[in-house]
Amino acid sequence: MMKRNTIQRAMVLDAVNKLKCHATADEVYQIVVNEHPNISKGTVYRNLNQLAEMGEIRKIEVPGNADRFDHRCHDHYHARCLKCGKVFDVEMEYIQNLEKQIKDSHGFQFSGHDLMFKGVCPNCQKKEK
Amino acid sequence: MMKRNTIQRAMVLDAVNKLKCHATADEVYQIVVNEHPNISKGTVYRNLNQLAEMGEIRKIEVPGNADRFDHRCHDHYHARCLKCGKVFDVEMEYIQNLEKQIKDSHGFQFSGHDLMFKGVCPNCQKKEK
DNA sequence: TCCTTATTGATAACCTTTACTATTAAGTAA
DNA sequence: TTACTTAATAGTAAAGGTTATCAATAAGGA
Numbered sequence: 001m002m003k004r005n006t007i008q009r010a011m012v013l014d015a016v017n018k019l020k021c022h023a024t025a026d027e028v029y030q031i032v033v034n035e036h037p038n039i040s041k042g043t044v045y046r047n048l049n050q051l052a053e054m055g056e057i058r059k060i061e062v063p064g065n066a067d068r069f070d071h072r073c074h075d076h077y078h079a080r081c082l083k084c085g086k087v088f089d090v091e092m093e094y095i096q097n098l099e100k101q102i103k104d105s106h107g108f109q110f111s112g113h114d115l116m117f118k119g120v121c122p123n124c125q126k127k128e129k
Numbered sequence: 130m131m132k133r134n135t136i137q138r139a140m141v142l143d144a145v146n147k148l149k150c151h152a153t154a155d156e157v158y159q160i161v162v163n164e165h166p167n168i169s170k171g172t173v174y175r176n177l178n179q180l181a182e183m184g185e186i187r188k189i190e191v192p193g194n195a196d197r198f199d200h201r202c203h204d205h206y207h208a209r210c211l212k213c214g215k216v217f218d219v220e221m222e223y224i225q226n227l228e229k230q231i232k233d234s235h236g237f238q239f240s241g242h243d244l245m246f247k248g249v250c251p252n253c254q255k256k257e258k
Numbered sequence: 259t260c261c262t263t264a265t266t267g268a269t270a271a272c273c274t275t276t277a278c279t280a281t282t283a284a285g286t287a288a
Numbered sequence: 289t290t291a292c293t294t295a296a297t298a299g300t301a302a303a304g305g306t307t308a309t310c311a312a313t314a315a316g317g318a
Contacts, residue, residue, distance in 0.1 A: 063190030
């Protein structure tokens with residue numbers, strides 16, 4: 001069960017890097033389908049998840065909305081607008097070893113954490129007026 | 130547009146309190162449908178969200194899995210098992226004003242944060258062997 | 259060049275949640 | 289109590305994002 005290199009996976013990776021930040025699977029698909037019109041959406045999903053497992057890209061799961069995919073960079077946190085659902089990067093020090101602040105793990109094996117701030121983005125604040 | 134008290138909402142609230150922690154909408158529905166066999170699932174969803182808005186219960190959004198509903202208690206964090214999807218309480222000090230650690234808000238209006246640890250629960254660790 | 263099988267394209271299915279709509283019933287006022 | 293207004297309900301369909309299925313294709317090694 002060895003991993004094969006396909007042009008589809010290369011194109012998906014390219015598209016994520018081109019979109020830079022917080023692209024949805026559908027946005028990636030729209031880019032890729034331009035050059036490779038008969039690519040399947042399932043292929044895009046499969047490769048996005050594979051690339052995330054391989055550590056080439058980052059997967060940001062957003063409850064209620066579509067998951068986002070980032071080009072791989074440093075660990076960082078996100079903020080989600082409760083009005084429009086968009087996801088933004090947050091400029092804040094990443095908390096290493098946050099797991100150590102847990103008093104009793106009860107045998108749970110921790111492997112990381114997600115921190116998502118909530119609020120209203122500047123754009124949606126304008127609209128409210 | 131005033132809010133009316135219905136037996137359905139009371140039953141939904143009762144069920145969440147009975148289940149104590151991290152109940153899914155479907156689990157709540159299963160409890161309620163016992164006593165009130167013709168209740169609609171839509172009614173359960175509608176009331177769970179209303180109760181969450183009213184602050185009577187807490188809604189925990191879980192990406193990929195069904196949302197969970199807690200009886201109202203103190204702010205706390207959660208851990209999700211990557212194998213079985215179950216959600217657990219984490220014994221750790223809640224970080225008040227975590228938003229103040231953000232260097233530049235870029236006009237974003239923060240209203241809170243969710244912190245979700247990831248890992249493998251004791252039960253799923255056993256199964257792996 | 260052949261062979262094995264991982265990957266693809268196309269489509270259906272999945273699962274949670276929301277939308278729709280005629281009907282029911284909660285609260286208010288007569 | 290009775291009548292009235294309309295919020296809430298039951299039942300169902302549909303949305304939305306993602307995964308499953310499977311025959312056909314093609315990547316990489318022999």
